[in-house]
Amino acid sequence: MTPPIIRIEHIARYEGQEVTLRGWLQLKTGKGKLQFLRVRDGTGIIQAVVFRGNISEEEFEAAKRLPLESSLIITGIVKGDARAPGVPGGYELDVRHLQVVQEAAEDYPIGPKEHGVEFLMDNRHFWLRSNRQWAILRVRATIVKAIRDWLDDNGFILVDTPILTPAAAEGTTTLFQTDYHGTPAYLAQTGQLYNEANIFAFGKVYCFGPTFRAEKSKTRRHLQEFWMVEPEIAWCKLEELLEIEEQFVSYIVQTTLRERAAELKALERDTSHLEKVIPPFPRLSYDEAVACINEAAARGVTVPPHDDPLPPLEWGNDFGAPHETFIASLFDKPVFVHHYPSAVKAFYMEPEPGRPEVCRSADLLAPEGYGEIIGGSERMSDPDVLLAAIDRHGLPREPYRWYIDLRRYGSVPHSGFGLGVERTVSWICGLEHIRETIAFPRMLGRLNP
RNA sequence: UCCUCGAUAGCUCAAUCGGCAGAGCAAGCGGCUGUUAACCGCAAGGUUGGAGGUUCGAGUCCUCCUCGAGGAGCCA
Numbered sequence: 001m002t003p004p005i006i007r008i009e010h011i012a013r014y015e016g017q018e019v020t021l022r023g024w025l026q027l028k029t030g031k032g033k034l035q036f037l038r039v040r041d042g043t044g045i046i047q048a049v050v051f052r053g054n055i056s057e058e059e060f061e062a063a064k065r066l067p068l069e070s071s072l073i074i075t076g077i078v079k080g081d082a083r084a085p086g087v088p089g090g091y092e093l094d095v096r097h098l099q100v101v102q103e104a105a106e107d108y109p110i111g112p113k114e115h116g117v118e119f120l121m122d123n124r125h126f127w128l129r130s131n132r133q134w135a136i137l138r139v140r141a142t143i144v145k146a147i148r149d150w151l152d153d154n155g156f157i158l159v160d161t162p163i164l165t166p167a168a169a170e171g172t173t174t175l176f177q178t179d180y181h182g183t184p185a186y187l188a189q190t191g192q193l194y195n196e197a198n199i200f201a202f203g204k205v206y207c208f209g210p211t212f213r214a215e216k217s218k219t220r221r222h223l224q225e226f227w228m229v230e231p232e233i234a235w236c237k238l239e240e241l242l243e244i245e246e247q248f249v250s251y252i253v254q255t256t257l258r259e260r261a262a263e264l265k266a267l268e269r270d271t272s273h274l275e276k277v278i279p280p281f282p283r284l285s286y287d288e289a290v291a292c293i294n295e296a297a298a299r300g301v302t303v304p305p306h307d308d309p310l311p312p313l314e315w316g317n318d319f320g321a322p323h324e325t326f327i328a329s330l331f332d333k334p335v336f337v338h339h340y341p342s343a344v345k346a347f348y349m350e351p352e353p354g355r356p357e358v359c360r361s362a363d364l365l366a367p368e369g370y371g372e373i374i375g376g377s378e379r380m381s382d383p384d385v386l387l388a389a390i391d392r393h394g395l396p397r398e399p400y401r402w403y404i405d406l407r408r409y410g411s412v413p414h415s416g417f418g419l420g421v422e423r424t425v426s427w428i429c430g431l432e433h434i435r436e437t438i439a440f441p442r443m444l445g446r447l448n449p
Numbered sequence: 450u451c452c453u454c455g456a457u458a459g460c461u462c463a464a465u466c467g468g469c470a471g472a473g474c475a476a477g478c479g480g481c482u483g484u485u486a487a488c489c490g491c492a493a494g495g496u497u498g499g500a501g502g503u504u505c506g507a508g509u510c511c512u513c514c515u516c517g518a519g520g521a522g523c524c525a
Contacts, residue, residue, distance in 0.1 A: 029485070033482050047484090113486065114462095117517080117518065118517055215523055216522090220519085318524095321521085374525075
């Protein structure tokens, strides 16, 4: 009987049986007549044990001199062994047959020792094969699925928005420009304005895709190209929006904890913080946040990662990174900061009735210094108020004509938010830098590979 | 764009006051029946990012350039 071809993630089902695995040689240690091959197949990692007496002489010699990253097909008996490393681990393959599909070149650049950031980024196409990157991107895939599942199951309709756009949504300084048959076009930095058109047809919608910001931002939290999911909801005020956001974020976190426990363990993520991410999340007004910051700054409080003193914050200014970190550190869950000054936020945010200097906006700050993962607000529903805001921000009226017109035909209170996928992955995985959260990051000064 | 730091073997890093360029790992060869980033032995590996300057002598000091990292601002 021909042994079944199986995947390593299902290895436990086949203990004692002969199976065939197809994969790549990740690591090898030899001990004379005994060769240990660590083999990766994309679903897991297993140690294959090649003993000279159990295999033909030709195949044993092939195993002994096989370069790292060679592709191979191995057949053997699955044995439970507590010593065996790997993912899921605890099983190894006692090899009886080994077929080399391709013998890799001998100079595979990434070894088991330390490498620098530049070297790893230059070799990103290979770096993806390493355990840590594999685990992160599997977590990412689960986060993306959780995002879609929750929205699809809660009455949201996916309506994709364009990537080539004629105008800026939030300003003109951070756009990638391209040529659209002779007229300038810009890569989308948000789908929100189109979402606002779509709610009048579908009620609750979301778009989910890459967005582009040509910011000269060179930090551990910024990419030039990143993925954002943007739900938009008709008949929704700010207070309801926050309830939706906390349900949404909690579902993403708890689903990932459940389905990617092995990967998070491989990443050595302390998941105790994440287990606490259940509704309700604390809510803090901008006014309260400024008071907290200034009271703490006066006491000489310092903030990680460098224990610099927390700078005071004048009312009306946006938070800097230390302010975000400090506010988030006051809570063990993500925290909403709402009612920011209108002047530091986008033009379309609804002013608070009777207090137009603040708007009905809320950002969600992740714990542990991961910063803003959601920006959201109630949108202006009155066409005249919107037009005045466009003028006040010095934006041209004509490109926004259709957007203003939305408010002339059945305007309703509506709200929406955008969640940055990479920042969410970074937070849930506990990463130092956002560059590891996407297969091929686009960063300031790097377009390759 | 600004601030700080850095660039030496394929990789990660040393090199004292300016005085012979050196390790570990990887790759190569040999050995080993339980390795977990194995271990032991052998051999190999260099235009010290580029250009110029100071000096008897520069990896080291000076000037400019290139590339990278961390941070700021801005943002998700």
